[in-house]
Amino acid sequence: MLALILGVLLLAVTACGGGGAGSGSGSGSGDAKSGKGDSAAAETKQSEAIVSITPKDGAKSVDTSGALKVAATKGKLTEVQVKDAKGTAVEGKIAADGASWTPSTHLASGTAYTVHAIAKDSKGRTAAEDSGFTTLTPKNTFIGTFTPEDGSTVGVGMPFSLRFTRGITSPDDVEKAITIKTSPAVDVQGHWFGNDRLDFRPEHYWKEGTKVTVQLRLDGVEGRKGVYGKQNKTVSFTIGRNQVSVVDAKKHTMKVTQDGKTIRTIPVTTGKPGYDTWNGQMVISEKLAVTRMNGETVGYGGEYDIKDVPHASRLTDSGTFLHGNYWGGDAFGNYNASHGCVGLRDVKGGYDSGVPAAWFFNHSLIGDVVIVKNSHDATVAPDNGLNGWNMSWDKWTA
Template sequence: MCASNAPGCGPDQARRGENELNVRPISGASVDARERGSRKLPALVLGVLLVTLTACGGGGSDSGSGSGDSKGKDAASTAETKQSEAVVAIAPKDGAKSVDTNGALRISASKGTLTQVEVKDAKGTAVSGKIAAGGASWAPATHLAAATKYTVHAVAKDAKGRVAAEDSSFTTLTPANTFIGNFTPEDGSTVGVGMPFSIRFTRGITNPEDVTKAISITTEPAVDVEGHWFGNDRLDFRPEKYWKSGTKVTVKLDLDGVEGRSGVYGKQAKTVKFTIGRNQVSVVDAKKHTMKVTQDGRTVKTIPVTTGKPGYDTWNGQMVMSQKLEVTRMNGETVGYGGEYDIKDVPHATRLTDSGTFIHGNYWGGGAFGNYNASHGCIGLQDVKGGYSKTVSAAWFFNHSMIGDVVVVKNSNDATVAADNGLNGWNMSWAKWKS
């Protein structure tokens, strides 16, 4: 504003100056703008300019303090609140080597619950397991394989539904000492109704529960199958009664990585399948000197026999055929009978016990068959030297029998055969078998 007495400033100029804004030139405004400002710009327009320029210049109370970036802070805060509070823990640690195959793998979640756990080997085969009630932990359903790399992917969710994940990998130990199981019957075979699945281990087992758990048996049609240990190196499985004809049996040996005894691990992973054939049970009456052969409950043949003479009586009980030999040598020295006999060409021989009881062809028995007992404990059927005839009783029975068929001896003066003397667990009650 000019003073009224200033040169060039008359009353009109003075009155006009009273209506003008008394402000300094705004930073960034041109001289022309100041000159144009003398033309009575409406106050509203100037106000808009002030607001606009102040906003573009970043002024105000937050200017230069750094606290004016409120939107950035809010975004960071929101990002932090979106992060899950759940924490996934995996043992063993990532990259671990020589990890134990049992008990070392543990997965848990804190401040949340597990929703997904995947453990796989290098081939992509998943390890079965279960998330515990409440979602706090996961454990494998079985042992891990030895000398195997595993990967782990675990996901947990917190109370607000936000997820957290962890990934890890580790390698199990390579054992210095191992064991396997030698089993019968063979994969793909068809066997008689008395055939158990029997497995004999190459090392004595001191952790039988872990080994038993690693062997699973399924059947079609379904039937309850239980295992029984004989000593520490043999495990047999059977149903309560003889198998039903046509039953299909599948055995899974998941022994790889099982610690059978301290520092000794299984190295066997195999599936065995076999089928149960027709039902053949043959009953030998040691007093009547006869054997009645039944198939599917029907008597198909009655054969005269000779059994163990006094002092060498044949075992009583149920005996399962475990081996068939067209011809074999029988020497008394191998069964504790010294030099009482040594027959190099015994025909049509089928093993019934580990101790040496056979049902076999006999060409030297004369008139004993059907009349009296004359053997050293075996069951003899009439045959010819060389076993060439197919019409004799021994040949017929041999050709109509298969591994797993049952021979039952009764009315002998000896005791009942031991359950572990051959595949003869049928001589144990079901209650004792399961105990």
């Protein structure tokens, strides 16, 4: 009986011990092995690349230039997307070494942006980072008023001219935000007159039929300390037929040419001695069917005040016009009698479409060129009107 009891106890101990040992070396060690394997796999799959975005996520009042930067360490950037709330992408470029990305242009002011960036480490494993921020809302702003108007057809001498509402002290940044595309393609360059005017033109007069598209992306450009642009606009215009008119102050004539061929010769009168007309290339910047001309506005006191000058085309900001003249008698084609303008025969009221002044007015476009030669005055200043053609291309692009 004792032997039987001892045998049963021995069997129970063996069974318990065997079961415990089997469970520990199989399930236990298996669980441990499986755990180590999952951890190693996770470590193997995790990229070593680290993506950093400046400014930090949620940042407010971020500067529109120089603040946005994306970088990667222990890896190379492969993709960077920066978009505003409308989904418009900000153009940028990843550096050749893949270590950084910078925007190609400034950001718009008062705008929320999102950033999504991806980098890969040396084993091709990816890491991603997302962020968002909002740019500053400026207290002081500027815009550019421009000519010609959007959708207009203009003459071959028409520059694209911008006059800014504030003096610009960062001209390169402002000019960089303006792009001009033409069809057919032609090199167009800008030139600053002072700190508040920027004109664009090609080396020679535009080719007839050229289509010009100007993109103003001034929103967010810091034109001067603390003063930002607030203008995004696209302006398009077309170059019409080639008309250039040549006024000979000595012969008292004006030859009107189209495509290099004279279509009409008109008797004129120009500035009398002491009031000589400017020489040089001048561009029609404004057309007025009737206007008032008062000597006091141009420094000539009360020498004249004509309230109904017909068919007037402006050539300079200082007051030079090519206009109809109904009071000039027999001066046209014979002698110079004006106070500096170019006068063409007309009638009071400008009702007769057959007179020379009316004919020229009706056959002219804003942007047509009028060249004056053989006058006793100097050449008109390039910034007196839209007359940058009086500056050499080397000086224009300097």
